[in-house]
Amino acid sequence: MKTPLSLERFRALIAAYGARPELWPDAERAAALSLRDASAEARALFDAEAALDATLGALPEADVAPDFLRRLNEVPLRAPQKRRWFALPGVWIPAVSWAFAAVLGLGLGFSSDLLETDEADATRVAAVASAAPSGESAAAPGEEDFGALALDALDELEE
């Protein structure tokens, strides 16, 4: 429910904003319109201001000189933007790329330690295999089995 407006406040509104209800404060517009429609005195105050509003409305939009307009339009060509670094799309892409590369590098680092361990194991196995006796000499059956096992282990590693 709107609060009634006093004639004094209506007079002050009209004196400041004129007979243009769209300029009146939102909170008072409905009450002011009601008073204008209900009071002959308020209506007279409203009508007295309308002429000045019409005169003000006759003032055309100012022109902007073409040269000045061109200078304004060229501002972006002459001045870099001051932007917050975290708002820059050009920062995020390299940052994410570097972070990804770092994680990948760490991962590979750990993997290469494991590979080195496997290679050391393989070297040891190969050494054992090469230490096994050749076919010319008589070998104990257990020793032949050991050599075959070593070769199988090498094959598995290669796979």
Add this chain to the structure above:
Amino acid sequence: MSHSQHPAEIDDDALLVLRVGEGDVAAYRELVKRYAAKLSRFAERSLRDGSEAEDVVQETFLRLWQRAGEYEPKARVTTWLHRITHNLAVDRLRARGRTLPLPEEDEMPVSARQPTLLDEKRRVVALEAALAALPERQATAIVLVHLHGLTGAEAAEVLGVGVEAVESLLARGRRALKSELSGFVKAEGGAA
């Protein structure tokens, strides 16, 4: 009282400013198209010097371009830009070490005192002269509200004063204009 915007009610101007913040030159130029004339008139009204007014407007648009990323749509773009322009103009006036002088009575254009020819062009000239004759803050308030359509609260934000002070400036400014333009205003009133 501030005239703030709800995030869901961001208007077209605010969207343009957000795009400018992302480096969109076309959005910047659209805002130049919309506001260059208004801000020029506003600055010229304050400074009464066309060259300085151009400098101030150019600085305003430079700030728009460089700082659009800092804009928060709490206030309308028109309020934000008028406020930047107003502050820059005030800085210039302070640097000059003076406030705006009022024209002497004998410097006032004849058209402002004797508006007997009621053609459109003379009426506009008379209004311009009458506005120029107003004290700076009254003229600024009149331009903001009656020519550029800001609300009283928005004008108060631009000028850094309360709404009551703006209403007082507006009322005194309108009273002075009516006095200066009495011939035209009576003619308008009679024709209405």
